[in-house]
Amino acid sequence: MKWLSWLLLSWPCVALADEAEMLKYRDFLPAQIASISEEERKQSVPIAYIEATNLALSDFGPDVIQAQLNSLLYSGLADYYGAKRAFQADLGQAVTGELTVGQIHELGYRSERIKLQQVNFFSYGYSHSINENAATLRGTVQIIDEKIAYPINYVTVKCFRAEGYCSYNQIALTLPDRNSWAQTYSVIEVADEFYRITRWEGKQIDATPFTVNRCRTNRLTFNFDSEEFFEVVTNNSVGDCETELGVTIPRLQQPRVSKIIDGTKLMNEEFQRIQTEATGYYASAFRQRLQEKAAKGGRLTKAPTP
Template identity: 55%
Template sequence: MLRITWILLILFTGVASADDDAVAKYRDYLPEQLLALSEEERHSSVPMMFSGAANLATSPAGDFVMQANLNALMYSGFADFEGAKRAFQSDLGEEPTGALTVWQIHTLGYRSSRVNMTSVSFFPFDFGGTMSGDWAFVKGTVEIIDDKIAYPINQVDIECSRRSGTCDYRQIALTLPDENSWVQSYHVGEIADEVYQITRWEGQSIDAVPVNTTGCRINQLSLNFETQEFFEIARNNTSGDCETTLGGTIPRLDKPRVSRIVDGREIISAEFNAISEETFTFFSSAFRQRMEALVAQSEQN
């Protein structure tokens, strides 16, 4: 059982991000060449993803894992391991030597993990706002107008009480991995859990600002339940760039950043469609050609 767990760990372990210069320097090393470097150089200079690739390739389970990864990309990994490696190298636009470099092994693992990432649903896709007496509720997906949001797959819930004079704001998001992520898996995390002070409750409209106003930016809520239009307006809270408590810097906004809460189904669908389109290019060229031929034939019929 421990051995199986170890093999599965190798299959699904991700990689860390690496310096571009180091990637360029070591990408064409074969596993044996990389492991022949001094321990000091491997620990101080070699990208972790390449060390992981070299350790995988020289492990007892190395060939098995790479064969499984090739099969996942529709190469004949188990039936013709040598031919599959050469075909994979050719599809990468590299010389088909049959001896995989550490970059090629890393890319093989990344691509095989990526094609197995299916669409998932953690959030209710219903959208809208309801106001009843002294209580109001909004839910949906936040998108930034004229800009790209860091976490497009998100869900926000806002509950306002006229009696308490506050709105409870909670936002969660599904983050998507990229090639430099530690693991190729989704992660659901809480983006915000804040209390807003209501500054105006008039008719079917509510305005509110955060109770905690010490952040780098102030995010005002503007909720209109009659028109079903719900906005967030972020403004600078400092005269210049803002230094965070963790040592980072948040640049000053050139103008207020306006976001709106919308029905997120199209946004979320587009994100997963982009992943599907990307991962299709990871399959073997022979498989893609057959798929494209089948699609063309079905369209003719």
């Protein structure tokens, strides 16, 4: 299943068409989306905007939207019209008081995002050990000199000398995407594979997959003495490669090298990025108030003890 990681890494290219549709219908009002023919809606309108339309035109739609505005500290319940206008102003878009499907979707994304700032979904401790007969490695895969598609991941490799193989399992946490209609974290199994040991000398191990992938080969090379644990991906085709799912995997211009590391810092930085992003989604008036108090030396204090 290691091909899945290559697919995820190339996903931005696949998603370009969806981005175009998101842009095309972004400024439509819910009633305008509803008036589009059913055939066009099925073929062209992004699911996210259909969901926004269904929400806005439902009996409880305004109540949900008011609650979402309130969660971002706009006055959604006290001044619904004013809250919508303030939200549009913070987006830097026309202030009309009537939310477009793009704005409704963005509101839903932001209100959910502030709830999803951090999650613990597995233990990701870093460890490695080796003896004459077996070796174990646990950590996080980080692609060198490239942005990894899933920075929050955890891999476990176990090698058995007498049996001549290594088992390789990798799981990852995929983060909510702005254009997704469902704003949730997802845990996926990226790889569950077996590698043939081609070299075991002292505390160094090399291994290649038992199953040959049509597009690329992933080779393991571990040195337990120097604590260097690499994965090297090379091409299996002269040009771009077509997968069984019909997705084209571009040819690598050079080998892709990844290192298995202690991922604690990497993942903490990613969660911090999410938290910083989420904080910026609160109403600008609220953020301005906090900034003014901070500039005056404001701080949190404990209530006095009785």
